[in-house]
């Protein structure tokens with residue numbers, strides 16, 4: 042009896058693919074040859090490197106930079122690349138060839154042209170003829186193109202977002218995703234505008250404005266072009282929490298709730314992808330992880346997601362897409378009477394005392410060590426004075442040993458109380474669940 | 481087991497490479513660079529996609545990781561302990577170029593397969609019945625690996641082994657401080673769950689005619705390993721207290737120490753890994769003194785450097801350039817007389833007037849296993865001059881169109897991992913022979929792709945469609 046394997050196929054805003062993993066619009070999708078190779082490895086879809094009007098743009102050399110953290114390469118990634126620098130005709134011909142060979146995969150044309158109705162109509166017609174399954178409007182590119190009134194310059198103005206989306210929807214008979222920029226105060230306005238303009242869904246995030254550093258020998262910016270740098274767009278593992286927040290905001294905003302989302306930003310593993318999906322994404326896009334390790338990672342993404350789903354008893358993606366979103370709420374709805382305290386597993390502790398110094402210098406002074414020599418002990422193992430612990434998590438975060446410091450829920454016996462309710466109750470009803478004064 | 485034996489196993493047979501704790505495994509997994517076209521994968525005879533299974537550990541997908549391992553190597557759970565990784569995958573790790581510690585591949589492999597074992601993961605399914613049947617002779621790593629892949633392809637498999645416990649030397653031979661019989665048993669259980677008909681205690685050639693297999697089955701796989709330990713051919717060899725290494729080790733593995741008696745001094749004769757295993761396990765089971773005697777110089781020993789180092793750490797004395805002349809004693813071994821030797825033009829010569837005697841009460845012969853040729857002879861198979869079964873290296877088909885062979889029987893004695901790789905290759909060879917041109921049943925593409933080492937996506941020449949670019 043063959044075991045039932047979970048079904049990974051997805052439908053994001055009407056764009057179907059055999060698995061939810063798409064290559065984001067970026068150098069990995071620069072050409073048909075690359076995309077075909079990626080599809081051979083098993084990628085579910087690809088958003089073509091953003092297409093624009095001819096003559097194609099010119100790129101600079103020296104384009105990418107990275108932030109390495111503690112020996113870990115590419116925790117964050119920066120680029121100052123523009124849209125495709127290849128002629129539109131070449132890209133369209135290749136798109137047709139890709140669709141011919143891989144009919145079951147999603148090919149999405151990312152587009153960026155000046156804010157004129159005709160320009161958008163023309164390019165929309167062309168990519169439809171080339172067999173694209175969907176269109177993604179690049180309103181997100183934060184560098185270079187935005188100086189020319191495109192990319193983020195559109196995405197930052199909700200009226201433009203709506204207008205251009207309408208231009209494209211007038212012409213398009215295939216689904217249209219609007220790719221949002223994170224370089225705004227509140228991403229929900231652009232998402233609402235996209236929806237108002239008729240978008241079938243949104244994809245986010247594009248890259249975040251960034252400058253990677255300064256070279257302390259030459260005193261010029263790092264990853265510069267001949268000694269000068271322009272700000273770039275930041276992505277990679279470091280941006281995931283920012284992207285997750287924006288995805289959850291759109292998934293829970295009453296005005297955009299239910300609008301299909303393609304999640305992007307710092308996805309490296311199947312588990313990152315699962316998180317995006319739990320918060321409401323029906324497909325996920327990857328760029329930096331692919332640029333770091335190559336197309337081959339799709340095998341692990343598929344296998345990992347499938348094994349996790351099997352373990353959870355999920356048969357299809359729709360069994361879990363969006364189920365965690367309702368648990369993201371505003372601060373004022375959090376339970377003030379919830380209490381957790383830290384606990385150190387002395388058996389696992391290796392005595393580095395990072396938690397000890399962190400709590401005492403910068404948190405709430407409730408981790409102690411038995412003084413050496415006294416009481417006949419010379420233990421380096423700290424302990425938590427749980428009456429004083431405010432449950433901030435810091436110690437468990439700095440602890441290098443997995444599972445050594447855990448946060449234990451404490452039953453306070455008090456009815457749940459939110460800030461909202463507290464205010465409505467005339468600032469009454471709160472029982473102290475942690476110590477706010479130094480003892 | 482008496483209390484003394486229990487104490488011996490508790491104290492002296494602790495695992496030589498204890499498992500990583502989950503958090504240690506995570507740290508180690510994240511150290512892996514995830515090389516492309518990785519040298520470790522090439523160095524593994526079964527071509528496990530090592531960087532992939534390690535990244536799967538790092539991403540928390542232990543089931544996926546175990547599957548990646550077991551797809552390529554049906555004995556991946558055992559190999560995580562048994563493999564001489566210093567000369568295989570870990571020896572190839574690019575970290576060596578930085579003078580840094582290579583990734584602990586074996587321990588990470590163990591992390592994944594231990595977990596899979598713990599949760600009873602059965603990653604594979606038998607293929608749909610294809611109407612063909614295969615007889616597998618020998619239930620060691622070669623035979624069992626072959627059986628597992630044949631089942632996945634949809635063959636009916638009957639496996640014969642003359643022993644009552646399967647696993648061959650994986651069960652009876654691997655040094656006890658590397659791996660216990662439980663690990664082998666777990667591995668076998670997972671393989672047999674694919675639906676193999678097992679005939680234990682049946683020796684082909686004694687209890688059944690090899691020719692009958694040819695008429696009863698569509699193909700035969702011989703994974704019969706090697707024969708008994710070679711004789712020394714010197715006087716005194718039959719005295720009490722003279723052991724062959726395999727039986728000695730088998731007693732240790734069975735944790736049955738009584739028959740081995742006590743020993744004040746044990747002399748091991750031989751220079752291979754088996755000699756080392758015999759020496760270390762003699763020492764660990766309580767022999768006060770252990771002398772390992774070898775005819776040539778230490779650098780000539782076929783035992784790996786790290787194995788020799790282990791013997792030294794265990795306190796084994798090396799007696800080099802010493803050839804045994806006879807075992808002394810009336811009824812029981814009381815010593816061994818050696819001639820000192822030198823090597824001249826590649827040949828060992830005895831130095832005159834140089835004889836020495838080592839007093840001992842036990843002698844263990846570890847001078848290699850003989851080839852087992854009777855079954856092959858009965859079937860009329862072509863043999864190599866040294867008695868190994870001759871096979872086509874691509875398909876492992878012998879000179880007989882229906883007979884395939886693998887493992888020690890064709891290699892003359894390598895490792896578990898080589899036998900497992902052979903079993904895999906032969907299963908595919910059988911498929912190609914019996915069902916030429918047939919499409920692989922679903923679920924078999926991946927392991928087949930690991931036979932030669934996985935496709936690493938050659939960057940293809942630009943296709944016609946792309947030619948204009």
Ligand SMILES: Cc1cc2nc3c(=O)[nH]c(=O)nc-3n(C[C@H](O)[C@H](O)[C@H](O)COP(=O)(O)OP(=O)(O)OC[C@H]3O[C@@H](n4cnc5c(N)ncnc54)[C@H](O)[C@@H]3O)c2cc1C
Nearest residue numbers: 618620621622641642648649684705887888894895896899
């Ligand atoms: C002492 C010792 C230590 C070793 N240590 C290691 C180690 O640490 N790591 C490692 O990787 N490798 C080690 N090896 C090598 C490894 O065990 C072998 O290479 C491997 O087991 C070979 O597998 P096989 O299936 O070819 O043969 P075997 O394991 O020998 O299995 C052959 C099987 O066939 C059966 N059989 C034989 N003839 C017949 C017949 N006529 N009819 C029915 N059944 C038959 C036998 O009973 C046996 O079960 C060691 C070997 C020895 C001797």
Ligand SMILES: Cc1cc2nc3c(=O)[nH]c(=O)nc-3n(C[C@H](O)[C@H](O)[C@H](O)COP(=O)(O)O)c2cc1C
Nearest residue numbers: 065066067091120179247276277306307327328329
């Ligand atoms: C080098 C580079 C070039 C990019 N080019 C484009 C582009 O042309 N169009 C676009 O919509 N996004 C572009 N992006 C943004 C990515 O599509 C993606 O939104 C972003 O990298 C976040 O995903 P990640 O964290 O997985 O990299 C580019 C990113 C990089 C790193």
Ligand code: SF4
Nearest residue numbers: 068102103104105332
């Ligand atoms: S990856 Fe290196 S070799 Fe390739 S284009 Fe960039 S700088 Fe040049």
